[in-house]
Amino acid sequence: MTTVDLPLLPLGHGRDLSAERGVECPGDLPPASDPDLVARAQAAKEALGDRVFVLGHHYQRDEVIQFADVTGDSFKLAREAAARPEAEYIVFCGVHFMAESADILTGPGQQVVLPDLAAGCSMADMARLAQVEDAWDALTEAGIADSVVPVTYMNSSADIKAFCGRNGGAVCTSSNADVALEWAFEQKPDAKVLFLPDQHLGRNTAILKMGMTLEDCVVWDPRQPNGGLTADQLRDARMILWKGHCSVHGRFSPDVVDDLRATIPGVQVLVHPECQHEVVLKADLVGSTEFIIKTIEAAPAGSSWAIGTELNLVKRLAADHPDKHIAFLDKTVCYCSTMNRIDLPHLVWALESLVGGTVVNRIEVDPETEAQAKVALQRMLDLPGRSHKD
Ligand code: 13P
Numbered sequence: 001m002t003t004v005d006l007p008l009l010p011l012g013h014g015r016d017l018s019a020e021r022g023v024e025c026p027g028d029l030p031p032a033s034d035p036d037l038v039a040r041a042q043a044a045k046e047a048l049g050d051r052v053f054v055l056g057h058h059y060q061r062d063e064v065i066q067f068a069d070v071t072g073d074s075f076k077l078a079r080e081a082a083a084r085p086e087a088e089y090i091v092f093c094g095v096h097f098m099a100e101s102a103d104i105l106t107g108p109g110q111q112v113v114l115p116d117l118a119a120g121c122s123m124a125d126m127a128r129l130a131q132v133e134d135a136w137d138a139l140t141e142a143g144i145a146d147s148v149v150p151v152t153y154m155n156s157s158a159d160i161k162a163f164c165g166r167n168g169g170a171v172c173t174s175s176n177a178d179v180a181l182e183w184a185f186e187q188k189p190d191a192k193v194l195f196l197p198d199q200h201l202g203r204n205t206a207i208l209k210m211g212m213t214l215e216d217c218v219v220w221d222p223r224q225p226n227g228g229l230t231a232d233q234l235r236d237a238r239m240i241l242w243k244g245h246c247s248v249h250g251r252f253s254p255d256v257v258d259d260l261r262a263t264i265p266g267v268q269v270l271v272h273p274e275c276q277h278e279v280v281l282k283a284d285l286v287g288s289t290e291f292i293i294k295t296i297e298a299a300p301a302g303s304s305w306a307i308g309t310e311l312n313l314v315k316r317l318a319a320d321h322p323d324k325h326i327a328f329l330d331k332t333v334c335y336c337s338t339m340n341r342i343d344l345p346h347l348v349w350a351l352e353s354l355v356g357g358t359v360v361n362r363i364e365v366d367p368e369t370e371a372q373a374k375v376a377l378q379r380m381l382d383l384p385g386r387s388h389k390d
């Protein structure tokens with residue numbers, strides 16, 4: 001038999017080493033078929049005791065969530081980490097921008113670990129610092145940068161938060177975006193907001209909570225010269241929405257809302273504000289992950305719900321509330337693929353490495369970025385009323 005050296009590499013493996021960074025686990029990952037994974041995770045956690053604190057985002061797999069010391073949305077988890085200065089290691093079961101935020105809000109003696117470095121966020125990746133700086137230059141050239149306040153969703157990289165910090169802006173979450181926008185519009189006469197990176201959260205908040213219209217909003221496309229906008233369009237706009245979206249929440253469509261209303265009598269549609277405006281307009285209730293959980297907890301037995309958010313959370317809500325009818329707002333199964341990168345083998349590997357004295361996959365924000373990002377985060381914390389999600 002002769003063998004042929006095929007030039008093909010699986011998934012382009014080895015072609016772009018910097019883009020592939022973090023895709024492979026740098027250590028010995030236990031096989032997913034290992035029947036002792038649960039016992040190994042338990043043993044490693046016990047061995048580490050109070051030195052480790054495991055955070056689990058609501059969209060994580062059940063196999064991982066069972067080991068979380070606390071579950072929550074991204075902001076609540078970062079605050080929980082900051083409230084545990086005794087924990088030397090924060091193991092973040094979530095995605096990269098969340099681990100960065102935890103590193104920014106925790107003390108210098110605490111190290112944040114992301115069990116799989118490939119757990120990024122496609123939405124956060126849609127706003128790169130160089131692109132945002134180019135946009136800012138264009139706003140300066142159009143003569144409006146002085147009246148623009150940048151506001152970034154928590155779901156953005158640390159350097160975008162730092163950009164907002166050094167340019168008079170703030171961070172927001174999906175439950176305080178309206179308060180953050182009110183604050184932003186008070187910062188300058190005739191203020192405009194550059195909202196990063198989720199156009200849907202920005203548009204939904206501007207229109208449904210701030211009384212603006214679609215005409216008040218323009219979309220800045222970083223792949224088009226001058227964002228695809230004329231200087232007049234920029235000058236007339238109140239909200240400049242970055243062309244970014246969540247690939248999970250962006251899947252929900254208005255026709256599925258209609259279908260479910262036709263097939264499930266009395267169903268109430270509950271969606272996250274990262275969904276498209278057309279979906280949010282058809283929903284009964286809109287709110288953050290924590291709002292969705294609290295709404296289902298408070299709902300009467302026998303009530304019917306169609307929920308538009310990540311599937312791990314919807315399945316967990318359905319399992320925890322067997323007395324309520326809970327449906328997923330999509331015809332096809334869709335998990336957040338990067339959230340799902342964190343599985344039990346990666347968690348076991350991260351915890352056992354810590355037991356062995358090796359900190360793997362540490363997420364560390366450089367001091368200058370951290371200081372500027374903290375300014376933007378602090379402006380959010382200082383907002384009146386609902387300044388966070390819990
Ligand atoms: P929260 O964690 O802020 O609810 O955001 C939802 C989300 O998409 C997280 O990635």
Ligand code: SF4
Nearest residue numbers: 121122123246248336
């Ligand atoms: Fe990013 Fe959306 Fe996944 Fe959240 S659900 S991590 S916003 S891609």
